[in-house]
Amino acid sequence: MADVVELCADLIRFDTTNRGGGDAEGERDAAEYVAARLSDAGIEPKIIESAPRRANVLARIPGTDPTLPGMLVQGHLDVVPADAADWTVPPFSGEVRDDYLWGRGAVDMKDFIAMVLSFAPTLRPRRDIVLAFVADEEDKGEYGAHWLAAEHRDLFEGCVASISESGGYTYHVPDASGRDVRLYPVGTAERGTAHLRLTARGRAGHGSRPNDDNAVTKLVGALHRVAAHRWPVNLTPTVRAFLERTGQALGVPVDLSDVDGTVARLGPAGALVVPTVRNSTTPTMLNAGYKVNVIPSIATAQLDVRVLPGTEEALFAELDVLLGDVEREFVAHQPPVEARIDSPWFDAMADALRAEDPEAVVVPYCMGGGTDAKAFSPLGIDCYGFAPLYLPPGFPYRAMAHGVDERVPVEGLRFGARVLERFLTTC
Known part of the structure; x- marks a missing residue:
């Protein structure tokens, strides 16, 4: 397995800022990097542009059982703007400091893409895995997921479930006696x-x-x-x-x-x-x-x-x-989306988390905002927020996405990669 921290740092160093209204172009450079890593792993990627330099990377990893329906693994390459004057470290440096990897996109969501790249060379899934690393999620998805769903629906043929951002991370809460309980909320719905x-x-x-x-x-x-x-x-x-x-x-x-x-x-x-x-x-x-x-x-x-x-x-x-x-x-x-809670997909996510953290309490939750799940759900795909991370007590995870000094614990990244590989191997 390649070092997920190095891969994530490399991705952060690509300035893929999306200022909205079509004002973004760095996605192409990041897409070429991702495609090269997939090619090195023996996977055949496609780079598809919806407009000049608005690039999306698509690939299909064949499963060992062709009778099983496919799984979509989707994430976005773009990030929101970051003003370096406000940050402790330069936001596109990909610097490791104090056991954290710092930079715009560290949790939203270049960490997830790096996890997949880290084990792609050795992944042997039971079912087909379709990878989609897309542009423009931080605006309207018109150059990314929504465009792909409308213009290249065939690329997602056979997929019945999907995983992406905003779920599967550690959330420390005290129980009635004051004991620390580690919740892992998995996104099963979005407003x-x-x-x-x-x-x-x-x-x-x-x-x-x-x-x-x-x-x-x-x-x-x-x-x-x-x-x-x-x-x-x-x-x-x-x-x-x-x-x-x-x-x-x-x-x-x-x-x-x-x-x-x-x-x-x-x-x-x-x-x-x-x-x-x-x-x-x-x-x-x-x-x-x-x-x-x-x-x-x-x-x-x-x-x-x-x-x-x-x-x-x-x-x-x-x-x-x-x-x-x-x-x-x-x-x-x-429109809102909601996937099934009592399903083999949710059970497999919970099993993968508990294999790495036996005391994990895995619960479904509804996201207050939105993701590219809104593009893929109309295709008949059950979409889940599952981008696992182990987070230490007190880590302000919910302030990281779009916030100043975005960062992710390096051991949390490695935990997430192990969980994600287990899930995609066994689901």
């Missing part, structure tokens, strides 16, 4: 993302005169109703299972008629589930007017809506009531 543009229309006029058809006041009133609305608890199968299994592991009473109280009793573990017991509608942008003494005829806003699996229809119906005569339209819309 959907709907970015909405709201438009209020009224009668233009002079700011000094009464106007009962003021677009600005219409919009402000609607936004106040939306912001003040308390969305009800919606327990999806993933969130219900998280509460029940985590409560049992911690010795904490679980009362599903009082979800907020249960979440509070879970202590630090409750932070994993707080964003996913309800839908959310958050006003984020406002625009109206061009002169202080002119009442404009149009006022607009944008709303960040996050919606749980199975609740979209009810949410938008209620939102329309709250908006009244304010119009809404989608700026972006990616």
Whole structure:
């Protein structure tokens, strides 16, 4: 097995910053590196560009049993911007310091790609493994996963399950007696993302005169109703299972008629589930007017809506009531996804984690944000967040992705590579 730390450091040194709106080009250099490592392992990769230098790497590793359905292993090559002035170490240095590997992408998600590259030469899976290391996840996926799913669907033929980022990492929490319990949340669902543009229309006029058809006041009133609305608890199968299994592991009473109280009793573990017991509608942008003494005829806003699996229809119906005569339209819309919890895939992930950490408590959880799973799930693929890492107590993992001083423990990387190789060999 190649050293996963060196591979990850190499990947970090490729500046694959994605500034959004098509402003990215470093993915091509990283893609060529990944393709070369796969070629060295005897695997035949393809580099497919959706636009100049917006590169995606695809490869298929044949399994020993052609009757089994395939598994997609997908990750993204791009990263969000990093301002070196804010960092302790240069963000694209790939430096190892104090037993951590530092750099943009260390946990989001060049670590995962490095893990796969580290054991690719010796991987002998039972089923076909399709590798997809893609561009543009940190924007809209239009040059990466969503483009591939639309234009190159045949490359994923036979795949029925997928693994990718945001799951399988150590989350230390105390039980009722104060004993440290090591949770490993595996992503089995994601809230959907709907970015909405709201438009209020009224009668233009002079700011000094009464106007009962003021677009600005219409919009402000609607936004106040939306912001003040308390969305009800919606327990999806993933969130219900998280509460029940985590409560049992911690010795904490679980009362599903009082979800907020249960979440509070879970202590630090409750932070994993707080964003996913309800839908959310958050006003984020406002625009109206061009002169202080002119009442404009149009006022607009944008709303960040996050919606749980199975609740979209009810949410938008209620939102329309709250908006009244304010119009809404989608700026972006990616529906929620949810994979099966009680499945051989989840069981195999849990087994692989417990083989390396016998005290691992593996639980399903729902991601509050989104990943490229939203591109592959419509292809009939069950998508799981499983990028295993061992993390020490107190490590601020949730602050690492997109944060300053992103880093990953070197031994955690090696743990993750062992878990991932075991899973892909035995699943």
